[in-house]
Amino acid sequence: MLEFNILGISVLEWIGYAASVLVLVSLTMTSIIKLRWYNLAGAILFSTYGFLIGSLPVGIMNFLIVCANIYNLKKMYGQKEDFKVIEIKDNDELLIHLLDYYKKDIGNFYPNFEKKEKQLGIFVLRNMAVAGIFIGTQEENELKIDLDYALPQYRDFKVGDYLYKSLKQSLSDHDIKSVYCYSTQMLKYMEKMGFEADKKDNKSIMKKNLN
Incomplete structure (x- = not known):
């Protein structure tokens, strides 16, 4: 043989x-x-x-x-890992630095991403290091995801899994009932996080209800 x-x-x-x-x-x-x-x-x-x-x-x-x-x-x-989410404050210097440092990589997944005022943001910490950045725009009881980015060394779904399991509590002060995004580039990831295909203004979206 x-x-x-x-x-x-x-x-x-x-x-x-x-x-x-x-x-x-x-x-x-x-x-x-x-x-x-x-x-x-x-x-x-x-x-x-x-x-x-x-x-x-x-x-x-x-x-x-x-x-x-x-x-x-x-x-x-x-290994038991420690995860935590922290809300990002306006004009956070660490966020500005990270967005600039990973700008090119972020553009591969979110080519139209732009940091704006009045967006809601969350850092996902993994063993006390920033592992993920989540940014969205509130639309009444919904949140449009503008950025859901895991740093390259943390792309094993654990960051996203913890984020979406804790998202309801993290956004409790904002009365968010669901989150959605237009991006279909990370369809496999979105489906794994519990998102489902839906429509909004006659456009295809991926949506997740925060139960």
């Missing part, structure tokens, strides 16, 4: 190439968890490749890397 060729390259060589690509991709990940998962997959293939070609040092070393990744992933998923 391993002698079988694909495009003139043996299956064994393809395993080596695939392992190299996975390890390389893992190094581009800003999320530590994603880095660990990709690196784990690459190390599994490299370990397999090493044993198949009879190179014990390669096989054993990558097997140990597999064990290290599994240990760290188990530790990450089992």
Whole structure:
């Protein structure tokens, strides 16, 4: 089976190439968890490749890397993290700095975002570090989401999950009953957060009722 060729390259060589690509991709990940998962997959293939070609040092070393990744992933998923939301005050200097620093990345998800006066804002803290920024415009009992941004290293859905579970209480002083957005770029994320497709002024929106 391993002698079988694909495009003139043996299956064994393809395993080596695939392992190299996975390890390389893992190094581009800003999320530590994603880095660990990709690196784990690459190390599994490299370990397999090493044993198949009879190179014990390669096989054993990558097997140990597999064990290290599994240990760290188990530790990450089992770690109890502390989340907290803080309402953003007008002209908050930290917000101004973060919006400027992540301006280009924010533009990839919210190309039309613009910070305006009288918007409601929330910082999501994760282990006392700012992990997410939420900004919206109140329209009576609804809130139009202008920005729901997780910093690159925190994109594992935990920030959004905590945000939307605590949003009703966080916005209790403003009598917000539902939140919605026009953006469909993050449809998978919105659906995971409990949003459903709806219509507003004959335009498609994603909406979530705050129960």
